[in-house]
Every structure is written in structure tokens, then in C-alpha cells.
Amino acid sequence: MSETPFKIDIPDSEINLLRQKLELARLPDELEEAGWAYGVPLADVKRLVDKWRATFDWKKHEAEINKLPMFTRDIEIDGFGSLNIHYVHQKRPGHFLEVEKILPLLADSSPDYPSFHVVAFSLPGFGFSETAKKKGFSINQYSETGHKLMLALGYPEYVVQGGDWGGIISRRQSSMYAHKHVKAWHTNFPFVAGPPKLFSHPRSYLTHLVKPYTAREKAGIARRQWFAERGRGYFAEQSTQPQTIGYSLADSPVGLLTWIYEKLVNWTDDYPWDDDEVLQWVSVYWFSRSGPAASVRIYYESVASNDFYQSGATSVPLGISYFPKEMSLSPRSWSKTIGNVVFESEHESGGHFAAHEKPVDLVSDLRKMFGKGGPAYGVVSGKNGYAIP
Numbered sequence: 001m002s003e004t005p006f007k008i009d010i011p012d013s014e015i016n017l018l019r020q021k022l023e024l025a026r027l028p029d030e031l032e033e034a035g036w037a038y039g040v041p042l043a044d045v046k047r048l049v050d051k052w053r054a055t056f057d058w059k060k061h062e063a064e065i066n067k068l069p070m071f072t073r074d075i076e077i078d079g080f081g082s083l084n085i086h087y088v089h090q091k092r093p094g095h096f097l098e099v100e101k102i103l104p105l106l107a108d109s110s111p112d113y114p115s116f117h118v119v120a121f122s123l124p125g126f127g128f129s130e131t132a133k134k135k136g137f138s139i140n141q142y143s144e145t146g147h148k149l150m151l152a153l154g155y156p157e158y159v160v161q162g163g164d165w166g167g168i169i170s171r172r173q174s175s176m177y178a179h180k181h182v183k184a185w186h187t188n189f190p191f192v193a194g195p196p197k198l199f200s201h202p203r204s205y206l207t208h209l210v211k212p213y214t215a216r217e218k219a220g221i222a223r224r225q226w227f228a229e230r231g232r233g234y235f236a237e238q239s240t241q242p243q244t245i246g247y248s249l250a251d252s253p254v255g256l257l258t259w260i261y262e263k264l265v266n267w268t269d270d271y272p273w274d275d276d277e278v279l280q281w282v283s284v285y286w287f288s289r290s291g292p293a294a295s296v297r298i299y300y301e302s303v304a305s306n307d308f309y310q311s312g313a314t315s316v317p318l319g320i321s322y323f324p325k326e327m328s329l330s331p332r333s334w335s336k337t338i339g340n341v342v343f344e345s346e347h348e349s350g351g352h353f354a355a356h357e358k359p360v361d362l363v364s365d366l367r368k369m370f371g372k373g374g375p376a377y378g379v380v381s382g383k384n385g386y387a388i389p
Helices: 014-025 042-052 059-067 105-109 139-154 165-178 200-208 215-233 235-237 242-251 255-266 273-284 292-304 332-338 358-370
Strands: 072-076 081-090 117-121 158-162 184-188 318-324 340-346 385-389
Touching: 014 042, 014 255, 042 273, 059 273, 072 158, 072 242, 081 105, 081 139, 105 117, 117 139, 139 165, 139 215, 184 235, 184 358, 200 332, 235 242, 235 292, 242 255, 242 292, 242 358, 255 273, 273 292, 273 385, 332 340, 340 358
Parallel strands: 117 385, 158 184, 158 385, 184 318, 318 340
Antiparallel strands: 072 081, 081 117
């Protein structure tokens, strides 16, 4: 299980093929004054497609990404053989691009806060990690991948942090490897399927009954309801018929662009996306090792195995950062059901991609949680391990 340095090097033939497909793209019409109500506006798509085809310099972005300390390593997963996993590993003096902004902040050394060794890996099927070839690769297997990678890198004790799928996987990983290996976890995606139950979480249940929701909690419930009614169509398709949508994502760069761009805009808190940022993110999906269709299968497998809604709870310390435009926000009494909450922080702005939108705020929370005087200070002996799935 030796470590191999990794650099992205997309062949010119693949870049030229992308441009040819963009040149031949056929766009739909649009209703007058449709705005975002019907999906991604046509004007945005035309602008982005024209730039992606004519002036976007993938090689320049490739060179910038290659400045990250990237590696690959074979990880043996029970029942699935060996998978070659791509990851960023930054020792202190930090989708893997989300770590780009917080990497230098986490690795920064100061007497006032802890610095971290950071491991950020591409989930199997995403980015430049190999994908599973058999059915059933679900949350347990993603968690096993992250855990075995940390052990292979020499971190028998570590903490985990994640949002989106990283949040769900971090939760399961902290349950599967609690105390002996995972000493604490933190998430900015405190997904809870519903309110607390009397017999499983009596204290949270009583709080839920008698304590009125705050204005922020009510806004979070409204955001959650909006997502359920207007923003969850992609989830229904990817969790039931991933292969069908996979053909479009694999063959049409415009289809892939709009499928992702819609979420980048709708899931953030008015974040000022630069066109180059958008195209860089989408290009990583397009040029990914297994192709963009591989990245949607996690939805099917996690729902089929009931892993998405039953991610497990653990007694290791848990920290939660609340950003107001996250889609899964729940009242605090609900969030208490996912683990041993020792730290909470509310922010005035920010959305789903907190590590990219609000890197300083997110890192500040981690420093408070794990720094001197924090509720999880000193949970890791010796080296500090920090994994971002």
C-alpha cells in the first residue's frame, strides 16, 4: 500500500473532444421571464458554454490544482477488492477542491489555536479515485475507505469533518471506529430525517415539545421545506435510476454543466461564483477518472441500503456549524439526536458549500472546538489527524 505522488494530466485529445461536443451543443428554448423558476436560465448557459468552449484554459487550472500535495494509494475494501484512492495530504509546518481554501488555514501554526495534518480524499467514483465495480458500495464502504486511508498514512487516532456526503460518511465513520480511532467529529451538514422520538431521545423529545422554535430554526424549516418541494428532483432520479441520468452526464458537457451549476447557485448564500470557478468544478467531473456517471451511484446505494437515513450515532464528541442556507437545517432539538453534541456555532451567512463559501468561519469553528479551552481539546494524542471526506 505504497503512496504514489499524483498530478492531473488530461490529454489534449480529451480537451479537444470536450470542445467539439460544446461546439455541437443544441440548447433548448426558454419561456419569457422564466428566470430561475424553471431551472438554469438560458443566458447563463450560453455564457458558460461559450467560455468553456473558446477561452477556458483547463491546463492553467490543472497546474493550479497540481500545486496541492496529491497522492494515490491502493486501499483494500472488504468484499470489493482494492481501489486506488486519490487524496490530498498536507502535514502541518492541509469534492477535494473544497479543501483548497481551508487547507492553508488548517495547517497554519499558532500558539492560539491548533494546526492540523489534513487528509482530503476523493470518494471512490468521484474525482480521481477509482470506482467500485460491484453493486452495494455504500456508506459503510466509503467510511471504511477513509478509515483505512488514515491508518495507512500513520494516523491511528484522528478526527473527521464533512459536509454533504462527507457529513453522512463522517457520521458513520465516527460510529464504526469510535473512541479507539475516531476521537471526535464535526459537520456543517447536520442531516436529521425527522424530529426526536420519545423512547430513543427522551430529553430532545421533551425539548422539541415544550421549547418554541427560534426565528432561525423556523427559517431553517422553511428552507428545508423549499428543498423538499423544489430542489430534490435530482435526488429522486439519482437514487432510483442512476444509470439513466448517467448517459446524459457522461455524453453531454452541457447536461453536466447545468446539472451541477443549478446546485452551485441554489445551494449557496448568494455566493458570487466566478465563471472560471464553475467551469473548473464541472471540468473535474468531466475529466474524472471514472466519468461523471460514477458519482451519482452513491445516491442509489445509500437509499437502497437505508444508509442515508440511518447513518448511526456515536458518543464521541460532535461539533456542528449551522449556515443559514444549508438545505437540511433542523431545530437544535433534532440535531441533538445524531450524536454527543459538545459544540455548536451559528453563522449569519453561508450555505451548503461552507468550506468554499465561508472557509474562515468554518476553520474558526474547528479551532474553537479543538483548541485550548475547547470541548474537544486534546482528544487526539501525539499527531493531530484531520480527515475531510
